[in-house]
């Protein structure tokens with residue numbers, strides 16, 4: 001009969017091999033080894049402080065856990081499905097080294113509070129990494145702001161040409177999105193930073209433990225106050241994956257935009273070739289595969305969020321084994337988003353705007369129509385009337401194949417007798433940009449002060 005640490009004397013039948021294979025999680029939760037050992041060290045120190053183990057036993061446990069960590073890092077620990085998960089592998093390795101002393105580590109602890117704690121520690125580190133990746137992408141966009149400051153781009157709504165904006169204003173828009181992502185990361189981190197170790201299986205323990213000591217040693221901000229809740233709570237897993245799904249959505253939108261911009265049809269941007277691929281049959285092709293995969297991989301993260309929502313739905317208190325299924329989608333979401341972010345920064349940095357192609361397009365599409373309407377409003381024409389009037393001008397100009405500034409006085413007056421050549425003073429994308437006044441607009445002074453703000457913020 002297989003002797004596993006969790007199988008007590010109550011069993012008289014051996015575990016069916018099919019169950020072993022079905023229920024193991026070591027194939028994926030081995031990634032928790034460092035955090036499991038960290039949690040065990042804190043737990044052992046507290047047990048010693050509370051006189052539940054002796055200082056000599058503590059020392060033996062500390063040394064053995066350090067050796068086990070090295071053994072895992074050298075790839076020398078053999079993972080065995082019959083030991084189910086990382087927690088039992090490490091405990092079993094400890095027992096093999098220390099005998100009865102090793103058998104004491106699990107005092108006042110259950111795998112339920114253990115895995116809840118390990119996963120919080122792991123997720124906290126992973127969120128910190130994501131924050132750094134996001135910062136790197138923000139910095140890459142910020143570096144572009146100065147470089148691209150003189151460049152004007154058409155902004156789109158409904159993917160139709162809308163109004164002229166500074167390229168830097170565009171980049172700042174992405175910085176804002178990633179800032180909100182960073183705020184969500186911080187918020188999620190704050191809420192997960194509560195310690196569940198010592199909740200034991202669900203009810204707490206009759207042994208005289210000190211939960212505040214372990215929480216402090218593990219860098220938690222608080223000690224969770226309900227053992228039933230904390231041993232089974234996985235809100236932080238869902239919240240993290242939601243945050244990651246939002247990041248993936250932002251990356252996907254950006255990727256889609258730059259894929260479009262890099263087409264011959266747009267010709268706005270050249271992607272760095274190190275991050276593009278060729279075609280095995282069409283020699284002329286330079287494909288934006290990194291961006292396509294960034295867009296595509298968002299589907300996995302969004303799917304993982306769905307998986308987790310369904311997994312947790314309807315679980316009664318407290319721990320249920322279903323919760324073991326939280327790890328693959330959690331790990332995969334972090335892996336996917338971290339990989340995308342790590343490539344996003346160099347792509348943002350290395351891409352080049354095609355200034356000539358862009359400026360050649362700015363004359364088309366009546367990007368200055370809204371500014372002209374606002375000019376008429378300033379001259380006392382009600383907005384609805386000005387809107388209608390400029391619409392008619394655009395129709396005349398379209399018919400004649402001219403920009404608004406190219407209309408003759410006669411053509412202007414054919415639309416409305418009050419219109420004369422002075423309106424040309426506000427036409428053209430440069431003037432439109434200068435005429436913006438509102439806070440947060442694409443006015444160059446506004447944009448420069450935003451660049452300054454983010455330069456201070458992101459140092």
Ligand code: ARG
Nearest residue numbers: 025085111112115321323324
């Ligand atoms: N591998 C389990 C998980 O990931 C650990 C906890 C198992 N607890 C139990 N009582 N079977 O959730």
